[in-house]
Amino acid sequence: MSTSPPEAPTPETSSNGPRVGRDELRDLGRLRRSRQDRKIAGVAGGLARHFDIDPIIPRVTLVVLVFFGGAGLLLYAACWLIVPTDDTQEATVRLDERSRTIALVIVGILAGLALLGDSLGGWGFPWPLAIIGAIVLAVTAFRHRNDERWATPQFGEPSAASPAELPAEAPAAPPAAPMSTPVPTPAAPRRGGPVLFWYALLLIAVGLGVLGMVDLAGADVADGAYPALALGISGAMLLLGSFWGRAGGIIALGLVSAIATAGATVLHDVETGHIDAQPRTASAVEDEYELGLGEIELDLTRVADLQNLDGRTITVDLGVGRIAVLVPQGLDVRVEGGLELGHRDVFGDDQGREGTNTVDGGPQAPVLEIEVDLGVGEIQIDREGDN
Amino acid sequence: METTTQPTTQPTTLPTTLPARHPVNIGHLVMGIAFLGLTGVWALVAGDVVEGDDIRWLLPLPWVLAGLGGLAALVSADRRRMTRRQTGWVEPPSQE
Numbered sequence: 001m002s003t004s005p006p007e008a009p010t011p012e013t014s015s016n017g018p019r020v021g022r023d024e025l026r027d028l029g030r031l032r033r034s035r036q037d038r039k040i041a042g043v044a045g046g047l048a049r050h051f052d053i054d055p056i057i058p059r060v061t062l063v064v065l066v067f068f069g070g071a072g073l074l075l076y077a078a079c080w081l082i083v084p085t086d087d088t089q090e091a092t093v094r095l096d097e098r099s100r101t102i103a104l105v106i107v108g109i110l111a112g113l114a115l116l117g118d119s120l121g122g123w124g125f126p127w128p129l130a131i132i133g134a135i136v137l138a139v140t141a142f143r144h145r146n147d148e149r150w151a152t153p154q155f156g157e158p159s160a161a162s163p164a165e166l167p168a169e170a171p172a173a174p175p176a177a178p179m180s181t182p183v184p185t186p187a188a189p190r191r192g193g194p195v196l197f198w199y200a201l202l203l204i205a206v207g208l209g210v211l212g213m214v215d216l217a218g219a220d221v222a223d224g225a226y227p228a229l230a231l232g233i234s235g236a237m238l239l240l241g242s243f244w245g246r247a248g249g250i251i252a253l254g255l256v257s258a259i260a261t262a263g264a265t266v267l268h269d270v271e272t273g274h275i276d277a278q279p280r281t282a283s284a285v286e287d288e289y290e291l292g293l294g295e296i297e298l299d300l301t302r303v304a305d306l307q308n309l310d311g312r313t314i315t316v317d318l319g320v321g322r323i324a325v326l327v328p329q330g331l332d333v334r335v336e337g338g339l340e341l342g343h344r345d346v347f348g349d350d351q352g353r354e355g356t357n358t359v360d361g362g363p364q365a366p367v368l369e370i371e372v373d374l375g376v377g378e379i380q381i382d383r384e385g386d387n
Numbered sequence: 388m389e390t391t392t393q394p395t396t397q398p399t400t401l402p403t404t405l406p407a408r409h410p411v412n413i414g415h416l417v418m419g420i421a422f423l424g425l426t427g428v429w430a431l432v433a434g435d436v437v438e439g440d441d442i443r444w445l446l447p448l449p450w451v452l453a454g455l456g457g458l459a460a461l462v463s464a465d466r467r468r469m470t471r472r473q474t475g476w477v478e479p480p481s482q483e
Contacts, residue, residue: 222433224429224433225433228426228429228430228433231422231425231426231429232422232423232426234422235418235419235420235421235422235423235424235425235426236419236423237419238415238416238418238419238422239415239416239419239420239423240419241412241415241419242411242412242413242414242415242416242419242460243409243411243412243416244409245409245412247412247415250415251414251415251418254418254422257422258422258425261425261426261429265429265432265433
């Protein structure tokens with residue numbers, strides 16, 4: 001009887017799966033979308049299993065990367081389209097393992113460029129590269145489908161044809177009977193899967209190209225027009241496919257386009273910049289200073305007729321950035337409001353993010369009210385000479 | 388002794404009576420209408436036809452239209468299925 005524990009580690013067959021090696025990590029062709037561990041399409045679950053990490057890590061990473069040039073969105077959408085599921089081995093865009101690995105590397109590079117471009121602020125999402133990548137992907141997948149269709153049939157294997165396609169009077173042959181002479185295998189049944197997806201993708205590529213040319217020619221094309229065009233084509237092809245069939249994958253295409261359209265439209269509406277106001281008269285002081293992203297600097301110390309500010313309310317509204325206001329002596333100022341996240345310093349009081357602060361300008365001094373509203377950033381309001 | 392069996396039914400008559408029509412894919416129909424509707428909303432917003440708070444009530448409109456479209460297709464498909472079920476395997480007397 002032996003009391004020593006077994007020396008060799010037994011292969012791990014628990015639900016956690018075996019530890020993966022470096023070579024397996026590099027082999028992106030092994031990547032599969034998870035059917036069991038999925039929130040949307042099982043991409044993060046599949047990535048977690050491939051890299052042998054907790055699924056929360058890729059989920060959080062992808063969500064965070066969405067806000068950096070759309071890199072997360074690009075990665076997720078690409079994986080959704082080209083990575084097969086772990087149970088049926090089916091993917092919307094069927095590629096062989098080598099092509100899929102190359103495509104994933106290209107997508108990774110594009111996502112890296114988007115992330116880098118957004119972080120440095122130098123350039124936006126590389127749409128031309130993305131379109132070229134999509135076309136290359138489409139052509140590769142189309143060729144792959146043709147190769148499969150004309151592949152040499154394997155003799156000695158059970159026929160892939162369904163019983164309905166075999167002649168009715170043919171006797172039931174033994175499934176694996178060796179044949180001495182090559183007999184042509186009946187044609188494989190028509191493959192299912194998306195057909196309209198490729199037409200939609202190519203139409204989008206052509207449409208974006210034409211729109212780009214119109215844009216370069218000098219016409220006024222809004223930023224959101226590019227993804228909106230893709231959205232419209234996706235919608236039209238889906239409508240056609242709902243009656244004709246074979247429209248798989250276009251919903252994912254449309255969702256990506258819809259998010260991109262919304263993002264481009266919202267970003268277009270957000271005003272960015274720097275407001276530096278130094279009014280010299282009370283009438284030049286505006287009732288409202290508003291900006292989406294940037295800095296608002298308001299210097300009231302040069303206003304000559306302070307008495308005309310009596311009873312007025314100035315609203316300073318900023319989404320993200322810095323608000324700096326300098327008020328003169330001889331003015332009763334009441335500051336109200338605050339910010340969601342960041343630092344608030346009003347007349348030396350830097351406690352809290354909301355509140356009301358007043359400063360006395362002396363007897364008979366005109367009264368001014370300032371309402372500040374900031375999302376994220378810094379509020380700095382001082383009185384001239386107090387520092 | 389050889390016996391020959393005569394077919395008692397004509398199985399080939401049945402498929403020819405059924406219409407070869409692709410069933411409407413409700414999911415694709417709904418999303419198609421929604422995407423086209425969203426494109427329309429974008430066009431209205433980008434063209435400054437709709438501004439400010441009006442955008443808020445415009446945004447759900449594509450989804451309402453998509454839902455109505457899907458509902459109509461579903462009812463239509465159900466009615467067609469009911470009609471087919473009532474016809475069953477019995478051939479209409481006019482074809483005899």
